[in-house]
Amino acid sequence: LLFFFARDIAGAQGALMVMLIYLCNVPLLNAAAAGTRYTLVAAAVTSFFMLLRRDRNESFLYSFVLGSVAGVCYLAAYAGLFLLVPLVMFKLRRRKYQNGRHLLMAFAGFMLVAGPWMIRLLRVGGNPLWGQSLGALFLSSPSLPVAAGGIGARLYLQLALWYATLISIYGGGVALAFFLISPLVRCGDPAHEECKLLLWSALLPVAAASLVGDGRVEIFTAFVPLMLLWGVQAFNEIIAPRPESAKRLRVFFVAVNCIPFLVVLTAAAHPGVRAELWGARIRAMADMHSMMHTGDIVMTNAPEWLAYYGEFNTLPLPRDEEELAMWEEEFGGLGFAVVCPYGLKTPLAQSMLDRKRVPEWFIAERALVYPQGERFFSVNAAGGMAAGGIK
Numbered sequence: 001l002l003f004f005f006a007r008d009i010a011g012a013q014g015a016l017m018v019m020l021i022y023l024c025n026v027p028l029l030n031a032a033a034a035g036t037r038y039t040l041v042a043a044a045v046t047s048f049f050m051l052l053r054r055d056r057n058e059s060f061l062y063s064f065v066l067g068s069v070a071g072v073c074y075l076a077a078y079a080g081l082f083l084l085v086p087l088v089m090f091k092l093r094r095r096k097y098q099n100g101r102h103l104l105m106a107f108a109g110f111m112l113v114a115g116p117w118m119i120r121l122l123r124v125g126g127n128p129l130w131g132q133s134l135g136a137l138f139l140s141s142p143s144l145p146v147a148a149g150g151i152g153a154r155l156y157l158q159l160a161l162w163y164a165t166l167i168s169i170y171g172g173g174v175a176l177a178f179f180l181i182s183p184l185v186r187c188g189d190p191a192h193e194e195c196k197l198l199l200w201s202a203l204l205p206v207a208a209a210s211l212v213g214d215g216r217v218e219i220f221t222a223f224v225p226l227m228l229l230w231g232v233q234a235f236n237e238i239i240a241p242r243p244e245s246a247k248r249l250r251v252f253f254v255a256v257n258c259i260p261f262l263v264v265l266t267a268a269a270h271p272g273v274r275a276e277l278w279g280a281r282i283r284a285m286a287d288m289h290s291m292m293h294t295g296d297i298v299m300t301n302a303p304e305w306l307a308y309y310g311e312f313n314t315l316p317l318p319r320d321e322e323e324l325a326m327w328e329e330e331f332g333g334l335g336f337a338v339v340c341p342y343g344l345k346t347p348l349a350q351s352m353l354d355r356k357r358v359p360e361w362f363i364a365e366r367a368l369v370y371p372q373g374e375r376f377f378s379v380n381a382a383g384g385m386a387a388g389g390i391k
Contacts, residue, residue, distance in 0.1 A: 001043065001047060001050065002018065002019065002046055002225050003015050003018070003019050004050075005050045005053070006019070006232075008053065009192055009195070009230075010229065010236060013250065014232055014233060014236055017232050017253070017254055018228055020257075021173070021232065021254060021257045021258070022225055022228055024258040024260075025173065025224065025228070025261070026260050026261055026264050027170060028042070029261075031218070031221045034304075034305065035307075035308030035309065036218065036221075037076055037077060037304065038077070038218055038219070038222050041076040041077045041080065041221075042222045042225055044069065044073040044080070044222075045073055045080070045083070045225075045226065046226060048066070048070055048073055049086075049195065049198070049199060049226060051065070051069060052066060052087070052195070053191070055090065057091070057094040057098065057099060060105045061105075063102040063103075063106045064105045064106065066087065067087070067106030067107055067109030068109035068113050069109075070083045070084060070110050071110040071111070071112070071114035074110070074113075074114045075114060075117055077222065078130050079210070079222075081129060082202050082206050082209070084110070085202055086198035086202045087103075087106055089201055090194075090198055091103040091106060124330055155212070158211065159211060162217065165217050166217045169217060170217075170220060170224070172259075173228070173231075173257055174231075174253065174256050174257050175231035175232055175235070175253075176227055176228065176231055177231070178235045179227040179230050179231035181234060182196060182231065182233070182234040183196070185233075185234040185238060187233065187237060188237075196230055196233075199223075199227075203223055206219060207220075280370075280371055280372050281309075282309070284371070284372060284374050285306070285309065285310035287370075288374075292378075296336055297313045297314070298313065298336040298337060298338050299314070299315045299316065299317050299318060299336070299337040300312075300314055300315075300316075300317055300338040300339065301316070301339055301343035301344045301348075301349040302338070302343030302344065305340065305342070305343065306338060315327055317337065317343075317346055317349060318348070318362075319348065320361075321359075321361035321362075324361060324362070335378055335379045336377065336378050337362070337363050337376075337377040337378075338374060339352045339353060339377070340373065341353055342373075348362070353373070362377070363377045363378065364377060364379075366379070
């Protein structure tokens with residue numbers, strides 16, 4: 001999918017460069033190997049922009065499908081809601097082609113796909129877009145539970161943490177650096193310029209929401225394939241006036257972008273150590289399964305990890321007693337929880353991992369600690385609740 005889109009934007013040579021850099025991109029490979037949803041989101045986002053690039057407002061069915069794909073992006077990650085920004089911008093720019101009707105058809109496609117889930121979020125959490133109150137979404141990073149100096153100091157600290165995390169994950173790609181300067185590099189085709197503008201119109205609100213929200217940067221993984229494409233396109237536009245050295249420069253550009261991948265390969269842990277670590281975790285999850293029945297749900301701070309590798313039915317770890325009651329009202333009595341040191345460090349997870357304390361309202365009748373640090377909590381079939389430390 002990315003290759004065909006890149007060939008349309010950057011030509012055959014540019015598409016080959018994009019694919020080589022894409023296949024050697026460490027953050028994308030980590031996301032795929034870990035089984036996170038962001039590989040799916042990346043495919044959906046790439047599909048959306050590919051369809052948007054080819055849209056001419058000539059078919060109401062096409063507009064409906066485009067809106068439906070935007071709905072799939074939203075279902076894969078809530079940040080996909082911001083794809084409505086470039087969608088609306090694109091449709092409104094087509095003033096001579098019944099843009100209002102096409103926009104309504106696109107919105108109908110979006111609501112057909114995303115509407116049932118929004119109704120569910122409204123019923124469960126009171127917010128049809130995210131399922132949480134805005135106060136719980138914004139400035140609620142678990143890494144910064146308290147910030148002295150008020151909201152300004154908290155925002156400053158979150159900005160520093162967000163920026164450092166973003167650079168540590170995505171700072172190794174030279175193509176991404178060229179993407180950052182791509183607004184200053186003009187493409188020969190106005191349609192390419194428009195597509196680049198639409199990508200930025202979606203990426204900027206995603207960045208803003210990530211910054212003032214929980215501070216997580218993984219959502220950018222969904223946009224990295226397109227960012228690589230436009231980074232390569234910007235590089236090719238810059239070297240276009242030097243055709244005599246363009247081939248050597250392209251080879252050098254691809255090689256530099258592949259350096260982080262080669263470093264990771266050569267610096268990998270010894271296979272025996274890695275196999276022993278994974279084996280211990282797999283045995284721990286198998287032991288947890290033995291204490292559960294088919295269809296039981298486990299609450300955890302690593303829902304994607306346990307769902308993918310352990311094949312558990314998972315829910316996020318509740319923040320407080322009210323959210324636990326909401327989960328139980330929706331899914332029935334919940335008797336199992338797993339807290340992992342490699343999961344999201346929510347305040348509740350930090351309390352259990354560091355201070356080894358369990359609040360009174362949480363599951364604590366039985367707690368097992370596994371060698372890799374996983375903590376498995378369970379109650380009996382009657383749903384008994386008790387407070388206490390972890391043994």
